[in-house]
Amino acid sequence: MHLDLPADGPRRGVLAEALREGVRSGRWGGGMRMPAYRSLAADLGLARSVVADAYAELVAEGWFVARQGSGTRVAEGVAAAGAQAPAVRAGGERVAYDLLQGKPDPASFPRAAWAASARRSLAAAPTEAFGPGDPQGRPELRRALAGYLARARGVRCGPENIVVCSGFANGLRLLASLRPRDWAVEAYGLPFHHGILDAAGVRPHPLPVDEDGARTEEIPARARTLLLTPAHQFPTGARLLPARRAAAVEWARATGGLIVEDDYDGEFRYDRKPVGALQGLAPGHVVHAGSLSKSLSPALRLGWLVLPDHLVERVLAAKGQRESWASALDQLALADFIECGAYDRHVRRMRLRYRDRRDRLVSVLAERAPRLRVTGIAAGLHAVVELPAGREAPVLTAARAAGLALDGLSSYRHPAARTAPREGPREGLVVGYAAPAEAAFGRALELLADIAARGAAER
Amino acid sequence: MHLDLPADGPRRGVLAEALREGVRSGRWGGGMRMPAYRSLAADLGLARSVVADAYAELVAEGWFVARQGSGTRVAEGVAAAGAQAPAVRAGGERVAYDLLQGKPDPASFPRAAWAASARRSLAAAPTEAFGPGDPQGRPELRRALAGYLARARGVRCGPENIVVCSGFANGLRLLASLRPRDWAVEAYGLPFHHGILDAAGVRPHPLPVDEDGARTEEIPARARTLLLTPAHQFPTGARLLPARRAAAVEWARATGGLIVEDDYDGEFRYDRKPVGALQGLAPGHVVHAGSLSKSLSPALRLGWLVLPDHLVERVLAAKGQRESWASALDQLALADFIECGAYDRHVRRMRLRYRDRRDRLVSVLAERAPRLRVTGIAAGLHAVVELPAGREAPVLTAARAAGLALDGLSSYRHPAARTAPREGPREGLVVGYAAPAEAAFGRALELLADIAARGAAER
Numbered sequence: 001m002h003l004d005l006p007a008d009g010p011r012r013g014v015l016a017e018a019l020r021e022g023v024r025s026g027r028w029g030g031g032m033r034m035p036a037y038r039s040l041a042a043d044l045g046l047a048r049s050v051v052a053d054a055y056a057e058l059v060a061e062g063w064f065v066a067r068q069g070s071g072t073r074v075a076e077g078v079a080a081a082g083a084q085a086p087a088v089r090a091g092g093e094r095v096a097y098d099l100l101q102g103k104p105d106p107a108s109f110p111r112a113a114w115a116a117s118a119r120r121s122l123a124a125a126p127t128e129a130f131g132p133g134d135p136q137g138r139p140e141l142r143r144a145l146a147g148y149l150a151r152a153r154g155v156r157c158g159p160e161n162i163v164v165c166s167g168f169a170n171g172l173r174l175l176a177s178l179r180p181r182d183w184a185v186e187a188y189g190l191p192f193h194h195g196i197l198d199a200a201g202v203r204p205h206p207l208p209v210d211e212d213g214a215r216t217e218e219i220p221a222r223a224r225t226l227l228l229t230p231a232h233q234f235p236t237g238a239r240l241l242p243a244r245r246a247a248a249v250e251w252a253r254a255t256g257g258l259i260v261e262d263d264y265d266g267e268f269r270y271d272r273k274p275v276g277a278l279q280g281l282a283p284g285h286v287v288h289a290g291s292l293s294k295s296l297s298p299a300l301r302l303g304w305l306v307l308p309d310h311l312v313e314r315v316l317a318a319k320g321q322r323e324s325w326a327s328a329l330d331q332l333a334l335a336d337f338i339e340c341g342a343y344d345r346h347v348r349r350m351r352l353r354y355r356d357r358r359d360r361l362v363s364v365l366a367e368r369a370p371r372l373r374v375t376g377i378a379a380g381l382h383a384v385v386e387l388p389a390g391r392e393a394p395v396l397t398a399a400r401a402a403g404l405a406l407d408g409l410s411s412y413r414h415p416a417a418r419t420a421p422r423e424g425p426r427e428g429l430v431v432g433y434a435a436p437a438e439a440a441f442g443r444a445l446e447l448l449a450d451i452a453a454r455g456a457a458e459r
Numbered sequence: 460m461h462l463d464l465p466a467d468g469p470r471r472g473v474l475a476e477a478l479r480e481g482v483r484s485g486r487w488g489g490g491m492r493m494p495a496y497r498s499l500a501a502d503l504g505l506a507r508s509v510v511a512d513a514y515a516e517l518v519a520e521g522w523f524v525a526r527q528g529s530g531t532r533v534a535e536g537v538a539a540a541g542a543q544a545p546a547v548r549a550g551g552e553r554v555a556y557d558l559l560q561g562k563p564d565p566a567s568f569p570r571a572a573w574a575a576s577a578r579r580s581l582a583a584a585p586t587e588a589f590g591p592g593d594p595q596g597r598p599e600l601r602r603a604l605a606g607y608l609a610r611a612r613g614v615r616c617g618p619e620n621i622v623v624c625s626g627f628a629n630g631l632r633l634l635a636s637l638r639p640r641d642w643a644v645e646a647y648g649l650p651f652h653h654g655i656l657d658a659a660g661v662r663p664h665p666l667p668v669d670e671d672g673a674r675t676e677e678i679p680a681r682a683r684t685l686l687l688t689p690a691h692q693f694p695t696g697a698r699l700l701p702a703r704r705a706a707a708v709e710w711a712r713a714t715g716g717l718i719v720e721d722d723y724d725g726e727f728r729y730d731r732k733p734v735g736a737l738q739g740l741a742p743g744h745v746v747h748a749g750s751l752s753k754s755l756s757p758a759l760r761l762g763w764l765v766l767p768d769h770l771v772e773r774v775l776a777a778k779g780q781r782e783s784w785a786s787a788l789d790q791l792a793l794a795d796f797i798e799c800g801a802y803d804r805h806v807r808r809m810r811l812r813y814r815d816r817r818d819r820l821v822s823v824l825a826e827r828a829p830r831l832r833v834t835g836i837a838a839g840l841h842a843v844v845e846l847p848a849g850r851e852a853p854v855l856t857a858a859r860a861a862g863l864a865l866d867g868l869s870s871y872r873h874p875a876a877r878t879a880p881r882e883g884p885r886e887g888l889v890v891g892y893a894a895p896a897e898a899a900f901g902r903a904l905e906l907l908a909d910i911a912a913r914g915a916a917e918r
Contacts, residue, residue, distance in 0.1 A: 030598060065585045076585050076598050106589035114788075115581045119574045126524050126535050130565035130756040131894070139489060139535050166784055297589045299787035325625055327786045328758035329573075435590070 001035050003044065011046055016054040023063050023074055030076035034064065056439065057096070096403030097444035101235060101382035101432035102294075108350060109297050113342040114333065120340075121332035133328045135319050136312075137164025137304070140335040145304055148338050149288070152347075153266055154276030156283045157306045163315050166325040167291045167303040168262060169196060174305070174318045175225075175260060175287060176200035184223035186214045187417035188236050193227075193262075194414060208420035209233060211375075213240035215420075216248040219257075226251070226259045231266045231275040235412050235430045237376015237384055239275055248278065252285035258311075259286045265294045265380040267347045270355045275379075284308045292334070294381060295347055302326050302334060354381055357433045357441065364445040369453035375424075381434035384409055385448075387456055392427035395455035399429070402447050406431055460494050462503060470505055475513040482522045482533055489535035493523065515898065516555070555862030556903035560694060560841035560891035561753075567809060568756050572801040573792065579799075580791035592787045594778050595771075596623025596763070599794040604763055607797050608747070611806075612725055613735030615742045616765045622774050625784040626750045626762040627721060628655060633764070633777045634684075634719060634746060635659035643682035645673045646876035647695055652686070652721075653873060667879035668692060670834075672699035674879075675707040678716075685710070685718045690725045690734040694871050694889045696835015696843055698734055707737065711744035717770075718745045724753045724839040726806045729814045734838075743767045751793070753840060754806055761785055761793060813840055816892045816900065823904040828912035834883075840893035843868055843884075844907075846915055851886035854914035858888070861906050865890055 003018045005011075022028045034040070037055065041048040055072050058064040066072045121140075129138070136142070142159035149155035165171045173196050176183075180201045185194070187206040197204055205223050207214045213233045219226060226248060230240040240248075252259050261278045269275065279288035291303030307315055337343050358377055365374055365385065373386045387395060392408045399406060409428035429452060436444055462477050464470075481487045493499070496514065500507040514531050517523040525531045580599075588597070595601070601618035608614035624630045632655050635642075639660045644653070646665040656663055664682050666673045672692045678685060685707060689699040699707075711718050720737045728734065738747035750762030766774055778784075796802050817836055824833055824844065832845045846854060851867040858865060868887035888911060895903055 062587065065587075075587065103590060107586045109589035111581045111584075115578045118577050118581075122570045122574045122577075125570075127566045127896075128521065128524075128534065130568035130758050131562055132757045298591045299589050301784060301786050325760055325784055327760050327789045330786045330789060437586075 001040060001043065005044065011050050012053050012057075015044070015046065015050060016057045019054060019058055020063055023058075028074045030074055032074040033070075034072040034074070036071065059437070059439070062095075062098075095405040097405065097440055097447065098436055099404055099406040099431050099433065099444060099448065100435075101407065101430050103432060103435040104294050104297065104350065104381060105353065105434050106297065107437065108353065110342065110346050113346070114337060117336040117340065117342060118329070118333040121336040122329065124336075125329075125332055129328055129332060135163075136316055137162060137326065138328055138331040138335065141331040144335040144338040148343065149277070149290070149306065152344075153263065153288075153290075154280040155288050155306055156280050157288075161283075161307050161309065161312060163305045163307060163312065163319065164326050164331060165303050165305060165319070166301040167293055167298070168264065168289050169193070170325065171287075171289050171303055171305045172196050172227075172260070172262075173200070174315055176202055177318050178311075178314055179225050179258065181224050182220075182222045183225040183227055184219045185227045185414060186229065186233065187414050187420075187423075188409070188412045189227070189229070189234055189414060191412065197227075204414065204416055206414040206417035208417070208423050209236055209238065210422055210424050211238055213238040213244055216240075216244045216251065219248075219251050224255075224257055226257060227262065228259060228278065229262045229264065230278045231263055231269075232376070232379040234262070234264060235376070235382060235384065235409065236424055237378070237380065237382075238424075239378065240278075245278055245281065249282045249285065252282060257285070258308075261286050261288045263288060263290045266290070267295050268351055268354055268381060269379045270351070270358065271378040279306060284310075287311065295350070296343070300330055300334075302330060354434055358383065360441070361431065361433050361445055364442075365449050365452075368446065368449035369456070372452055372456055382430055382432045385429040385431055385452055386425045387427045387429065387452070389427055391456050391458075392429070394458070395429065395452055398451045398455055399448065402451060404444065404447055404451070406448075460499065460502065464503065470509050471512050471516075474503070474505065474509060475516045478513060478517055479522055482517075487533045489533055491533045492529075493531040493533070495530065518896070518898070521554075521557075554864040556864065556899055556906065557895055558863055558865040558890050558892065558903060558907065559894075560866065560889050562891060562894040563753050563756065563809065563840060564812065564893050565756065566896065567812065569801065569805050572805070573796060576795040576799065576801060577788070577792040580795040581788065583795075584788075584791055588787055588791060594622075595775055596621060596785065597787055597790040597794065600790040603794040603797040607802065608736070608749070608765065611803075612722065612747075612749075613739040614747050614765055615739050616747075620742075620766050620768065620771060622764045622766060622771065622778065623785050623790060624762050624764060624778070625760040626752055626757070627723065627748050628652070629784065630746075630748050630762055630764045631655050631686075631719070631721075632659070633774055635661055636777050637770075637773055638684045638717065640683050641679075641681045642684040642686055643678045644686045644873060645688065645692065646873050646879075646882075647868075647871045648686070648688070648693055648873060650871065656686075663873065663875055665873040665876035667876070667882050668695055668697065669881055669883050670697055672697040672703055675699075675703045675710065678707075678710050683714075683716055685716060686721065687718060687737065688721045688723065689737045690722055690728075691835070691838040693721070693723060694835070694841060694843065694868065695883055696837070696839065696841075697883075698837065699737075704737055704740065708741045708744065711741060716744070717767075720745050720747045722747060722749045725749065726754050727810055727813055727840060728838045729810070729817065730837040738765060743769075746770065754809070755802070759789055759793075761789060813893055817842065819900070820890065820892050820904055823901075824908045824911070827905065827908035828915070831911055831915055834887075841889055841891045844888040844890055844911055845884045846886045846888065846911070848886055850915050850917075851888070853917070854888065854911055857910045857914055858907065861910060863903065863906055863910070865907075 005014050037048050037051040041051045059066050064072050065075045142162040145162055146157055146159045176197050182203045184205045184207055187209045205220045277288050279286040288306040292300050362374055374383050376384045396408050407430050464473050464477055496507050496510040500510045518525050523531050524534045601621040604621055605616055605618045635656050641662045643664045643666055646668045664679045736747050738745040747765040751759050821833055833842050835843045855867050866889050
C-alpha cells in the first residue's frame with residue numbers, strides 16, 4: 001500500500017488523515033482489506049502502535065470496520081457516497097463520536113436469531129404470501145403484534161385494528177392526510193414530525209411541557225387531534241403524570257378528538273414504574289403507534305398503527321391498494337421472531353445494555369461535571385444534560401469542534417411554542433447513548449462531560 | 460368436524476358451500492388443518508371423491524391451501540379479512556380462476572435460494588447496515604444492480620445513478636412530484652399509474668398505440684416528460700419499433716425532455732429478439748425503472764430508478780432523508796441473490812415456465828376459438844385475446860359469471876385518448892397466465908376459450 005505522509009506533524013494524526021483521504025477519494029473501495037498493523041508499520045517506518053491507533057480512530061469515525069478474524073476493512077458506502085460519508089455531518093465537521101439521539105446499537109442486532117426466523121417463516125409461508133399481499137399487513141404479523149402489545153404495553157386490540165406501515169413517519173403522514181385540521185402537539189418534539197404535519201396543512205398548537213410531561217389540561221378548544229409521547233416525553237424524558245393521562249382521555253371522550261400515541265421507546269424503562277400504553281385506557285379514542293426503529297433496527301422499516309375500529313378503513317384507503325411498502329417477507333420473519341420469544345429476549349438484553357450505558361453517562365457526568373443535572377434518564381436511549389440559559393450554543397460549538405455529534409434541546413422546541421410559566425429548562429444537550437461503538441463510548445463521555453462543565457461555568 | 464349439510468342439491472356443491480361458510484364465518488382459523496378426505500367422507504356419509512373434489516375447488520378458489528406432506532389447511536388471511544377474502548372480487552362474484560394480469564407465479568418463489576442469500580448477507584453485513592441507512596439504497600445492492608442491468612438489459616449506469624425504491628409506483632410518484640407539468644403517455648396503460656400522475660397534477664397527453672407501440676413521432680410540443688413501456692407495450696404487448704425508439708430519444712435530446720422507461724417485464728422475452736433498454740441509447744435523457752414485482756415477487760416491495768446524473772439529488776430530496784422505505788436487509792439479500800447467480804437462474808427458469816404457459820394459452824385458443832387472434836405473446840406474463848367491436852363487455856360478463864377473473868383491454872385505455880387512424884383493436888381480453896395454480900390452469904384456459912369463442916360469434 002502506497003501512502004505519502006507529510007514529513008511534519010504528529011505521526012498518528014498524519015497517518016489517520018492519509019487513510020481518510022484514501023477512502024474519501026474512492027481509491028480504496030468499500031470492503032477492501034487493510035494491511036495488518038505490522039506490515040503497514042514496516043512499510044512506513046512507524047511504530048506498530050501508531051498504526052493501531054490510527055486504525056482505531058478510523059473505526060470509531062466509521063471509515064473502517066473491524067471484525068474479529070477478518071481484520072480491518074474499508075466500510076461499505078463511505079467511499080461511494082462521497083460527500084455523504086456518514087462520518088461527516090452536513091455542517092462539515094468531522095465526527096469522531098456520534099451521540100445523536102434516535103438510534104439503537106447497530107452492533108447488537110441479533111443476526112443469528114433473525115436469520116433463523118427468516119428461514120423458518122420462509123419455509124412455512126403459504127403460497128399467497130409471495131403474491132401482491134394485503135396493504136393492511138400480513139395476518140401472521142398482526143396476530144403476533146396484537147399479542148405482544150397487549151402483554152408488553154397493555155394495548156387492547158385485535159389483529160383487525162392493526163395496520164402495518166414502514167415506520168412512525170409513514171404512519172403519521174397517513175393520519176395527517178386524514179385529519180389535516182388543528183393538532184395539539186407537545187412544545188418539544190422531532191422537527192421532522194413537525195414538518196410532516198406542516199406538509200399536510202395541519203395547524204399546530206404546542207402544549208407547554210414540564211417535568212410531568214405535556215400540559216394536557218391546556219388543550220385548546222379548536223384542536224381535533226393530540227400528538228403525545230406519554231411514556232417518555234421526547235426529548236425531555238418526562239413521564240406523563242397520571243392526572244394528565246386522564247385529562248387527555250377525558251378531552252378525547254368529551255370532544256370526539258383523537259389521540260396519537262407515539263410509543264417510540266416504550267420497551268426501554270429502567271425504573272420500577274413501567275408505563276402502560278395510553279391506548280389501553282381508551283382504545284376507541286387513541287391511535288397507538290410503534291415501530292422496530294428503536295427496539296431492533298431502523299433498517300427493517302417496519303412499524304404499526306393500532307387504530308380504533310372506525311379508522312381502519314379510512315387509513316387503508318389513504319395507504320392505497322398497491323403501495324403496501326413493508327416487505328411481506330420481513331413481516332413474516334418478525335411474526336416468527338415475536339412468537340418464538342426472540343423479540344422479548346432481545347428487548348430484555350438491550351434494556352440491560354442501555355441501562356448500563358445510561359449509568360455510565362450519569363456517573364461520568366457526576367464525576368466530571370457535578371454541577372450539571374442529567375434528566376430524562378428513567379427510560380429510553382437518550383438523556384438531557386441541562387445547561388444554564390445562554391450556554392447551549394457555545395457548548396454545542398465546542399462539542400462539535402471536538403468531534404462530538406449531538407443536538408441541543410432548543411432545536412427540538414416547536415417554533416410556534418410560546419413561553420409558559422413553570423416550564424422546564426429551555427437549554428441543554430440531548431445525548432444519545434445507545435449507538436456509539438463500545439471502544440469509543442468512554443472517551444466520548446469524558447469529552448462531553450469536560451466540554452459541558454467548562455461551557456456551563458463560563459459566563 | 461361438525462358440518463350441517465342441506466339434504467338436497469348436488470353433494471359436491473353443497474359440501475363446498477358448507478366448507479366456504481366454515482372459513483368465511485371465522486369458525487375455522489387460518490392454518491387450521493382440515494380432516495383427511497377419508498375421515499370427513501366417513502363422517503358425512505359421502506363418497507371420498509366428493510370430498511376430494513370439494514377440497515380441490517376450495518383450493519382453486521383460495522380458501523384452502525394444500526401442501527405436499529402437510530395435508531389441506533385453511534388459508535391464512537381469508538377468515539380474518541372477512542369480506543376481503545382474496546377469492547371474492549370487489550364486484551362480489553366468486554373467483555375460481557384468476558387470470559388477472561400483473562402477477563408472477565407465487566408458487567415458484569425460490570424459497571431455499573432466497574433464504575440462503577438472506578442468511579449469508581446477514582452474516583456478512585457491516586455493523587452500519589443495522590443503523591438508519593442511506594435513502595438511496597444499500598451500496599451493495601446498487602453495485603449488484605448496476606452490473607446486472609448492464610448485462611441483462613443493456614443499461615449504462617454506475618451505482619451512483621441508482622435509487623432503490625419500493626416498486627414502480629413509488630418511483631413514478633417521486634418523478635411526478637418533480638415534474639408536475641405535461642407528460643406524454645401511451646394511450647394504453649395501467650389506470651393505477653394514470654391515477655398517480657393525476658394526483659400529482661400532471662396534464663396527460665395520450666399517444667396512439669398500434670402494432671409497433673406508441674407513436675413517438677406524435678409527441679405534442681408541450682410535453683416535457685414521456686412515459687413509455689418500450690420493451691413490451693402494456694398491455695397491448697407491442698415491441699416499440701426501432702425508428703420510434705430513435706424518435707423518442709431524438710425528441711428528448713432536441714427538447715431537453717425526459718423519458719421514463721417502465722421496464723416492467725423486460726426479462727421475459729420469448730422470441731429471438733431481445734429488446735435492450737432504451738436507457739442504453741441515451742443515459743442522460745432516460746430514467747430506467749424496474750422492480751422485482753414481476754421477476755421475483757411483489758411481496759418484497761423492491762424496485763429501482765436508474766437516473767441521469769442531474770436527477771439523482773433531486774429524487775433523493777423528494778424521497779426524504781428518513782423514509783427510505785425498502786428494508787435494508789432485503790436489499791442486502793437481493794444483492795447476494797444477484798451476485799451469486801441465483802437471480803439469473805430464477806429468471807431463466809421462469810422464462811421457460813411462462814413460455815410454456817403462453818404456448819398452452821395459444822394452443823387451447825387455436826383449438827377452441829380458432830377465429831380469435833392472440834397478440835402480445837412475444838414476451839411477458841400476459842397476452843391479449845382480440846375481440847370484435849361491441850363484444851368485450853358481454854364476454855367479460857359471461858367470463859366473470861363462470862368464475863374467471865380477468866380484465867378487458869378497454870379498461871386500460873387512457874380516458875383522455877382520442878380515436879386515431881390505423882390504431883390497433885380497441886376491445887379484447889387481457890389474460891394473465893403466470894399466476895394460476897397448475898391444477899386450475901388447463902380448465903381456466905378451456906373455459907376462457909369457449910366463452911370468448913361463443914361471445915365473439917354472437918352478434
